Amino acid sequence: xxxxxxxxxxxxxxxxxxQIADLEEEILDLIExxxxxxxxxxxxxxxxxxxxxxxxxxxxxxxxxxxxRKIRSRAKTLIALGACATIGGxxxxxxxxxxxEVIKEVYKDxxxxxxxxxxVYPTKAVNEVVPVDYYIHGCPITRDExxxxxxxxxxxxxxxxxxxxxxxxxxxxxxxxxxxxxKFCLGPITRAGCGAICPSKGSPCDGCRGILSKPDVExxxxxxxxxxxxxxxxxxxxxxxxxxxxxxKDGMTIVRRGRK
Amino acid sequence: MNKDIEIGIExxxxxxxxxxxxxxxxxxxxxxxxxQISEAPRFFEAMLRGRNYYELRTITSRICGIxxxxxxxxxxxxxxxxxxxxxxxxxxxxxxxxxxGENMQSHILHVGYLALPDxxxxxxxxxxxxxxxxxxxxxxxKLHRLSNEMSxxxxxxxxxxxxxxxxxxxxxxxxxxxxxxxxxxxxGLETVKQLAQVIHSVIDKLPNFKRETEYIxxxxxxxxxxYDGDIASTDTGIFQKYKDYKExxxxxxxxxxxxxxxKHNRDSYxxxxxxxxxxxxxQLHKEAKNTADLLNLKPICYNPYMNNIAQLVxxxxxxxxxxxxxxxxxxxxIKDEKPADxxxxxxxxxGIIEVPRGILVxxxxxxxxxKCTKANCIIPTNQNHANIxxxxxxxxxxxxxxxxxxxxxxxxxLVRAYDPCISCSTHYLNVKFV
Numbered sequence: 001x002x003x004x005x006x007x008x009x010x011x012x013x014x015x016x017x018x019q020i021a022d023l024e025e026e027i028l029d030l031i032e033x034x035x036x037x038x039x040x041x042x043x044x045x046x047x048x049x050x051x052x053x054x055x056x057x058x059x060x061x062x063x064x065x066x067x068x069r070k071i072r073s074r075a076k077t078l079i080a081l082g083a084c085a086t087i088g089g090x091x092x093x094x095x096x097x098x099x100x101e102v103i104k105e106v107y108k109d110x111x112x113x114x115x116x117x118x119x120v121y122p123t124k125a126v127n128e129v130v131p132v133d134y135y136i137h138g139c140p141i142t143r144d145e146x147x148x149x150x151x152x153x154x155x156x157x158x159x160x161x162x163x164x165x166x167x168x169x170x171x172x173x174x175x176x177x178x179x180x181x182x183k184f185c186l187g188p189i190t191r192a193g194c195g196a197i198c199p200s201k202g203s204p205c206d207g208c209r210g211i212l213s214k215p216d217v218e219x220x221x222x223x224x225x226x227x228x229x230x231x232x233x234x235x236x237x238x239x240x241x242x243x244x245x246x247x248x249k250d251g252m253t254i255v256r257r258g259r260k
Numbered sequence: 261m262n263k264d265i266e267i268g269i270e271x272x273x274x275x276x277x278x279x280x281x282x283x284x285x286x287x288x289x290x291x292x293x294x295x296q297i298s299e300a301p302r303f304f305e306a307m308l309r310g311r312n313y314y315e316l317r318t319i320t321s322r323i324c325g326i327x328x329x330x331x332x333x334x335x336x337x338x339x340x341x342x343x344x345x346x347x348x349x350x351x352x353x354x355x356x357x358x359x360x361g362e363n364m365q366s367h368i369l370h371v372g373y374l375a376l377p378d379x380x381x382x383x384x385x386x387x388x389x390x391x392x393x394x395x396x397x398x399x400x401x402k403l404h405r406l407s408n409e410m411s412x413x414x415x416x417x418x419x420x421x422x423x424x425x426x427x428x429x430x431x432x433x434x435x436x437x438x439x440x441x442x443x444x445x446x447x448g449l450e451t452v453k454q455l456a457q458v459i460h461s462v463i464d465k466l467p468n469f470k471r472e473t474e475y476i477x478x479x480x481x482x483x484x485x486x487y488d489g490d491i492a493s494t495d496t497g498i499f500q501k502y503k504d505y506k507e508x509x510x511x512x513x514x515x516x517x518x519x520x521x522x523k524h525n526r527d528s529y530x531x532x533x534x535x536x537x538x539x540x541x542x543q544l545h546k547e548a549k550n551t552a553d554l555l556n557l558k559p560i561c562y563n564p565y566m567n568n569i570a571q572l573v574x575x576x577x578x579x580x581x582x583x584x585x586x587x588x589x590x591x592x593x594i595k596d597e598k599p600a601d602x603x604x605x606x607x608x609x610x611g612i613i614e615v616p617r618g619i620l621v622x623x624x625x626x627x628x629x630x631k632c633t634k635a636n637c638i639i640p641t642n643q644n645h646a647n648i649x650x651x652x653x654x655x656x657x658x659x660x661x662x663x664x665x666x667x668x669x670x671x672x673x674l675v676r677a678y679d680p681c682i683s684c685s686t687h688y689l690n691v692k693f694v
Binding site for chain 2: 009010011012013014015016017018019021022024025028031036039040043044045046060061064089090091093094097102103105106107110111112115117118120139140197198201202203206236240
């Protein structure tokens with residue numbers, strides 16, 4: 001039997017689901033190997049019987065958490081889709097301020113007490129609420145990687161996600177290093193798999209696929225020194241997608257570690 | 261007429277984001293009809309505080325997966341306005357191509373993938389595969405791919421563009437690539453004309469409902485406005501003080517929605533393809549005008565369901581316009597320009613453009629270091645929520661005799677006609693009370 005797949009979305013721009021719609025004719029190949037039983041953005045049909053749940057978006061409210069736990073309990077396999085789900089994405093930028101302060105900035109004095117739609121806490125990635133089996137990184141995800149992961153799962157194999165830096169793919173594309181052009185690129189510490197698409201178009205990497213599990217701290221220190229860049233600039237660059245990688249509690253304070 | 265009806269559609273399907281429809285009828289009397297937005301608020305403007313001017317575009321692009329190019333361009337226009345940066349003619353043309361590509365992508369996704377199933381009596385596009393409508397589906401797929409390939413070429417990527425930067429582009433397409441795109445656009449023009457014939461054959465499935473309302477959008481003497489122009493209303497005419505846009509777009513909070521509502525001259529107004537058409541139809545290119553004639557779209561059209569048709573008409577216009585813009589680029593000679601120089605200064609800037617769902621505003625205040633201290637974004641879908649609510653209130657009494665399923669479908673089709681982008685509309689900020 002073909003595995004039954006259901007898509008779910010939480011706080012996000014829904015751009016990662018859109019990448020799946022953007023597969024065009026290849027969607028037809030996809031539905032050859034899996035049964036799509038729920039995909040609200042494009043279909044009205046829905047079923048609660050599924051094997052693989054693909055979850056997009058961050059978790060921000062108790063009501064979302066409740067829904068996510070239900071999804072987890074029904075699915076054999078759960079995949080986090082896109083940066084909002086895998087690492088919290090840009091939604092985590094606001095975690096640097098207390099939630100009450102952000103709500104005040106945004107809602108001013110609106111009467112939102114007791115309204116569950118507005119009951120918001122600091123942004124969580126999916127794995128901070130339920131166990132995640134596989135990750136499809138990126139903001140947005142890359143269509144090829146999505147196809148690879150789904151194909152592997154349909155064949156009963158374990159999908160492989162790169163754990164080497166974007167620089168590897170960037171070099172392959174024969175780009176001039178953006179540091180040489182005076183830009184601050186997060187390629188050296190960011191997980192590859194995107195084909196270095198941003199640096200290849202002249203834009204520095206923002207780190208949307210998350211920081212490597214073991215970044216080369218020596219190399220980063222050398223870069224900062226060679227190009228006369230500061231820890232503050234590094235931190236500011238990482239505050240886009242990897243806000244909490246610089247949280248001292250986290251233990252991923254790579255630059256500080258390097259400085260010791 | 262003495263019946264009870266209870267409709268609670270949680271998370272309307274085939275729309276972007278989470279919205280609910282609630283209808284309660286007791287003994288033929290309407291007790292509640294409500295368009296609710298339950299999407300979690302995302303606090304974008306709060307997150308922009310303290311960010312460098314060149315990061316604002318990258319962050320605000322993430323408000324919306326479908327109109328990320330539009331958010332990027334409104335963001336760049338606001339930033340450039342604050343910093344007094346002027347862009348080159350070539351950048352202006354390339355940005356028009358970027359808008360055309362996104363408008364095409366979004367419109368064909370909506371008309372073909374999300375709305376067409378209602379007209380063909382199916383629940384999604386999937387049942388169309390291998391059916392007698394297979395050929396129409398393939399046309400939609402072809403046009404969708406064309407739109408995406410165009411955005412990929414101009415912007416580096418369809419969702420969350422890469423090349424759009426303050427002052428210009430980080431990478432510029434070659435003449436060879438543009439000529440290939442032009443050829444594909446010419447083919448696409450023929451395909452969309454055939455698709456218009458298909459829609460023509462099922463057009464009577466669109467409910468014949470009218471409610472007079474106000475339409476707001478950009479207007480320009482030079483062109484059918486998308487990238488540049490003045491704010492205009494079908495009620496009150498042209499408004500030139502763009503930095504005072506809040507005088508036109510009065511946003512307010514309603515408890516049923518995590519997105520703001522908006523009004524101007526009446527209880528509500530509409531933005532988007534139908535609003536633009538009602539304001540600027542004379543400036544459409546030739547084939548777009550022919551498509552409007554074929555599908556019986558005439559200004560002023562007060563039927564919100566015809567927004568689907570206005571989108572198809574604009575799709576044709578965007579193709580024709582893109583061919584003209586590419587010819588201009590080729591004639592001028594494509595230059596490998598670097599983005600314009602930026603001198604950091606303090607100031608406020610406002611960027612207003614038309615995106616697929618209507619008029620979009622980004623408004624930033626930067627400090628002397630070029631960091632953002634205050635931001636406000638006014639999103640098209642927000643501006644439509646009140647109009648959707650008012651339409652529902654006007655529509656429901658006339659369809660109470662129908663079956664529950666038919667009422668549900670008619671209400672869902674109404675919401676879909678607006679092509680709401682709910683993730684976008686719950687970006688949230690600057691709440692005001694009326």
